[in-house]
Amino acid sequence: MNALSTIHGIVARDLQRASRQKSRMLGGLARPFIWLLLIGGGYGAITRMDGGSYRAFVFPGVVSMAVLFGGMLTAIATVYDREFGMLRLMLASPAGIGVILAGRTLSAALVGGLQGLAVLACAPLLLDAPAGRYLAALGALSLSALSSGALGLLVASRLRSVENFAGVINVVLFPLFFLSGALYPVSGVPSALRAVARVNPVSYQVDLMRHALGQAPEFGLILDLLALIGSSILALALAGAWFDPERRFLASGRGAQR
Amino acid sequence: MTAPNTIEARGLGRDYGATRALEGLDLSVEAGSLIGILGPNGAGKTTALLMLATLLRPTRGSARVLGCDLVSEASAIRRRLGLVFQDATIDGLLTVEENLRFAGRLAGLDGYGVRHAVDEVIQRIGLGPLRQRRASELSGGWRRLTDIARATLHRPGLLLLDEPTVGLDPEHRERMWSVLDTERRERGVTVLFSTHYMAEAESADRVVLLARGVVVEEGVPADLQRGVGVAVAEFEGPGGAAIEAALVRENLAATSMRTERGWRVGVREPHRVAQLVAEVPGGVTRFLLREATLEDVYFLRTR
Numbered sequence: 001m002n003a004l005s006t007i008h009g010i011v012a013r014d015l016q017r018a019s020r021q022k023s024r025m026l027g028g029l030a031r032p033f034i035w036l037l038l039i040g041g042g043y044g045a046i047t048r049m050d051g052g053s054y055r056a057f058v059f060p061g062v063v064s065m066a067v068l069f070g071g072m073l074t075a076i077a078t079v080y081d082r083e084f085g086m087l088r089l090m091l092a093s094p095a096g097i098g099v100i101l102a103g104r105t106l107s108a109a110l111v112g113g114l115q116g117l118a119v120l121a122c123a124p125l126l127l128d129a130p131a132g133r134y135l136a137a138l139g140a141l142s143l144s145a146l147s148s149g150a151l152g153l154l155v156a157s158r159l160r161s162v163e164n165f166a167g168v169i170n171v172v173l174f175p176l177f178f179l180s181g182a183l184y185p186v187s188g189v190p191s192a193l194r195a196v197a198r199v200n201p202v203s204y205q206v207d208l209m210r211h212a213l214g215q216a217p218e219f220g221l222i223l224d225l226l227a228l229i230g231s232s233i234l235a236l237a238l239a240g241a242w243f244d245p246e247r248r249f250l251a252s253g254r255g256a257q258r
Numbered sequence: 259m260t261a262p263n264t265i266e267a268r269g270l271g272r273d274y275g276a277t278r279a280l281e282g283l284d285l286s287v288e289a290g291s292l293i294g295i296l297g298p299n300g301a302g303k304t305t306a307l308l309m310l311a312t313l314l315r316p317t318r319g320s321a322r323v324l325g326c327d328l329v330s331e332a333s334a335i336r337r338r339l340g341l342v343f344q345d346a347t348i349d350g351l352l353t354v355e356e357n358l359r360f361a362g363r364l365a366g367l368d369g370y371g372v373r374h375a376v377d378e379v380i381q382r383i384g385l386g387p388l389r390q391r392r393a394s395e396l397s398g399g400w401r402r403l404t405d406i407a408r409a410t411l412h413r414p415g416l417l418l419l420d421e422p423t424v425g426l427d428p429e430h431r432e433r434m435w436s437v438l439d440t441e442r443r444e445r446g447v448t449v450l451f452s453t454h455y456m457a458e459a460e461s462a463d464r465v466v467l468l469a470r471g472v473v474v475e476e477g478v479p480a481d482l483q484r485g486v487g488v489a490v491a492e493f494e495g496p497g498g499a500a501i502e503a504a505l506v507r508e509n510l511a512a513t514s515m516r517t518e519r520g521w522r523v524g525v526r527e528p529h530r531v532a533q534l535v536a537e538v539p540g541g542v543t544r545f546l547l548r549e550a551t552l553e554d555v556y557f558l559r560t561r
C-alpha cells in the first residue's frame with residue numbers, strides 16, 4: 001500500500017509537471033510529425049521499400065521515436081530533481097529506491113506512451129491494417145515506453161549535472177534512434193554497425209512495432225520481448241545502484257564536509 | 259517509567275574516502291526536546307544530520323533513532339522522520355497543495371490520509387491563501403514554511419532541520435520557530451537543528467558544538483555561557499595585551515581569547531574589571547563589559 005501510494009505520488013507529480021511544460025510537450029508531439037513529413041516525404045520521393053511506400057516503412061520507427069524521446073527525456077529529467085534537491089526528498093521516503101525508480105519509470109512511460117499514441121492515431125492514414133493490429137501496437141507501445149523510461153533513468157543516474165542534458169540528446173538519443181532500424185533496415189548496414197544495432201534496445205522497440213503493425217521484422221517476436229524486458233531490468237538495476245543516496249551525496253559534494 | 263530517548267548515538271562517525279568528516283558523535287536526545295547543533299563550516303553538522311536521517315551510512319559507531327536501529331531499520335525510521343534540508347525542497351512548477359500531496363504520498367499515506375493531512379497542515383501553518391499558488395511564485399519565507407509543512411504533515415516523531423533559517427527575514431524566521439514550537443508542545447515532536455545563528459541556539463534545551471568533526475562542547479546553553487565567565491570584557495587598543503595579562507595575573511580571567519581586533523575575556527568579578535582597565539597604561543580604543551553569550555562559547559571552543 002505504501003509503495004503504491006508513493007508510485008501514485010510520483011506519477012501524479014510528473015504528469016502535473018508535464019502538463020505545465022507546454023512548449024516541451026508540444027515540441028515532443030511535433031517532433032515525430034515533422035520527421036514523418038520531412039524524412040518520410042523526402043526519402044519517399046527517391047526510395048521504394050519492398051511491398052509499400054517509404055513513409056509506411058518509416059511509420060513504426062517514428063512511433064518508436066515519439067515514445068523513445070518522450071519517455072527518455074522525462075526520465076532523464078531526474079537529473080534536474082537531483083540538482084534541485086527533489087531526488088534527495090524522494091530517496092528519503094520510506095518506500096526505498098526500488099519503488100522510486102518504478103514510479104519514475106512509469107511516469108516517463110506514460111508521457112512517452114501518450115506522445116507515441118498521438119502518432120499511432122494517424123496510422124489509418126498511412127497503413128492498411130486490421131483493427132487487431134492497432135491493439136497489438138498499443139501493447140508494443142506500452143512495452144517500448146517502459147523500456148524508454150528505464151533507459152532514461154540509466155542515463156540520468158550517470159549524469160553529473162543538468163548542463164550535460166542537451167548533450168545527451170546528441171550523444172545518446174540520436175545514435176540510439178539512428179541505429180535502431182527505424183529509418184532503414186539494419187540488415188543493409190556494415191557489420192560493425194549491425195553489431196551495435198543488435199545490442200541497442202531501441203532496435204527491439206522498433207522491431208516489435210513492426211511485428212504489431214504487420215511489417216517485415218528483423219528479429220523474432222520472442223527475441224524482441226525478451227530483449228526489451230531483459231534490458232529494462234538491467235537498466236533499472238544499474239540505475240538503482242548508481243542512484244544510491246550514498247553515491248549521490250558524495251558525487252554532488254552536498255552533505256559532505258558541512 | 260521514563261520515555262526512551264528519541265536519539266541514542268554512540269561513536270557515530272563518517273569518513274569520505276581519506277577525509278574524516280565526523281569523528282564519533284555521542285548523543286542522547288530526550289523525546290520532545292529541542293537540540294541545536296553548532297559549528298563552523300566543515301565541522302560535520304550536515305554529515306551528522308544526514309546519518310541520523312538514514313541518508314548516509316555511518317563508517318563507525320551505532321545509533322538508535324525513534325527506537326529503531328539506524329542501519330537495519332532505516333525504513334521504519336523514515337516513516338516517522340521529518341526532514342528539512344538547507345534549501346527548500348519544493349517543486350516550483352507545482353502549487354503549494356500539490357507539493358504537499360506529493361509529500362504525503364512519499365510518506366506512504368493513502369488517498370484519504372493525504373487529503374486529511376494536507377488540509378490539516380495548511381490550516382495549522384496558515385498556508386490557506388497560498389494553497390493554489392505555484393511554489394515558484396512564493397517568497398523565500400513562504401517557500402520555507404511550505405517546506406516545514408511538507409516535513410510535518412505526516413506527523414513525524416523527530417524533525418531534523420539543516421540550517422533552516424538561512425536567508426529568512428526576521429518575520430518568517432519568527433514564524434518558523436513558532437510553528438516548530440507548536441509541534442513540540444502539542445505533539446511532543448523532538449527537534450534537532452543545525453544553525454549558524456547563536457541567538458536561535460540559545461533557546462534550545464541543549465546544544466552540541468562541533469569542530470573539525472569532533473564534539474567540543476555539549477550542554478544547556480545557560481550552563482555553557484556561565485562557563486565562559488560571569489561577564490565578558492571586550493577591549494581593543496594599544497594597552498590590550500597588558501590588560502589581558504593583568505586580568506590573568508589577578509585571577510579575574512576565567513577564559514581568554516584573542517580576536518581579530520582585540521581581546522575577549524570571560525571575567526569572574528565584573529566590578530573590578532573597569533577599574534583595572536583604567537589603571538593599566540597604554541589605554542584602549544574600545545571597551546565593553548557584557549553578559550556572556552553562546553557566541554562566546556562558540557568562538558572559545560571552535561578556534
